[in-house]
Amino acid sequence: MYDFDQLVESHQDMVFRTIARLTGDRLGLEDMAQEVFLRLFRALPHFRGDAQLSTFLYRIVVNVVNDEFRDRKKARLTSPIEDEQARGLAHSSASPAVLAERAQMQQAVEAGLRQLTPQDRTILTLHYQEGRSYEEIAAVLDLPMGTVKTHLYRARERLKLMMKEWAR
């Protein structure tokens, strides 16, 4: 039996930073984090432990973020992709090179991440930021491990391409 209070305490920062990177902004961060833990709370009695709890939790995070994007799309809110930084990345007036000149590699990477598909962003985030194995990412996203590896490679290449100006 899991101590829910303890689970929240030990996973809350992970949930917040993963949602922040997957959505690319801080809008409604706490609401989404609450939704993640509420879903975990409801599902916990049925959790049979045949997967790691962290895998289970990441899966909930990904689902909540996907639902959020769907709601935003329905509400015709501007996508985080269209925010200033991402626009800057796409236009020469504020290219990654400019960002680099400002010593903002990190910002450029975050902006580049937002231009990727949600799935590619998720794979990169889980692999690099969260240090998850291919196997665990495959379990979270319900994909074959080979597909995860291919997506990871392609997403990183795409990100590299976006940032080639910076690299000059």
Place this chain on the structure above:
Amino acid sequence: MKENFEAELDAALRRTLDVHAPRNFRQRLMTRLPEMPAEERPRQWRLPALAALVAVLPGALAVVALRFDLAAWLAQPSILLAVLVLESAIALVWLWRTVFSR
């Protein structure tokens, strides 16, 4: 191209966002939680009771059937048809509840 670009890109991707849960997040969350689901008590008496019932019931039914000549009664076409319809209905309801309505 910067030689260390690849390494810098990986480092930037690996760098954890400086995002933390607000200090009182856990407390706020706890107030939103629905009532804790009551822990289900293990019902250890169920299986032996069911086994006893399964062992006794067919015998009891057989005794009743012999005493009241149930075989002849059941052999009447109308009774047989009614029993078949009833059993089919029960089977359909069970199927609906266990398979289709999930």
